[in-house]
Amino acid sequence: MSQWETIYGVHAVEALLRHHPKRVKQLWLAQGRQDPRVQELLQLAEQARVPVGQRERRELDEWVEGVHQGVVAEVSPSQVWGENALEEILARGTGPALLLVLDGVTDPHNLGACLRTAEAAGVQAVIVPKDKSATLNATVRKVACGAAEVIPLVAVTNLARTLEKLQQQGLWVVGTAGEASQEIYDLDLRGPTVLVMGAEGRGMRRLTREHCDYLARLPMAGSVSSLNVSVATGVCLFEAVRQRRPQTAS
Structure with a gap:
């Protein structure tokens, strides 16, 4: 090699x-x-x-x-961050944390698009499981348009345990699920937040879902039942961006 x-x-x-x-x-x-x-x-x-x-x-x-x-x-070979780096990444941030978790996204094009969107939205790190997930390669970097060189991609051995640790540090975990009763627009995303996106078709795994504080869905008005994961990620992340904008006096 x-x-x-x-x-x-x-x-x-x-x-x-x-x-x-x-x-x-x-x-x-x-x-x-x-x-x-x-x-x-x-x-x-x-x-x-x-x-x-x-x-x-x-x-x-x-x-x-x-x-x-x-x-x-x-x-030189790509750097994928380890779980231990999360604490340092969070400490470097200013303002409420915003992390993105991709649970089982295996398509490198989708991973690249999610990295690009996450970087644009000010996400501090993208977290993926070590197994059954796409990782950094030339396709991911090309689709990410430079974002893969800026935003940390953190691969963890046990995603449920990582979510638990983040909750202990004061972050709220919001998972996306089509059957959720609340829409993403109903949630307060201004505090320290971990947004969890599941794989297309299967969605989040059971253990991941059980470690979410809230579940939310995107309203679908047309005949299509779901969006591409990178598109859905963009909608959810930029709702958090919208909510976090400084309020100006009228």
């Missing part, structure tokens, strides 16, 4: 060069690409003393699976 991972796409590579330049071993660009976005990448690479090379676009097409946009980087 190679000691280097391949990351591709303008946003993902740019985020690495900005936030973790020491992880980047080599930057490869498609021959002939000289647009402003590439010039920005070249400046970042020069500042970080990252070697830059060129390859034919056909070579890049054969090298990576996915839309690379003519930008590929060889980087």
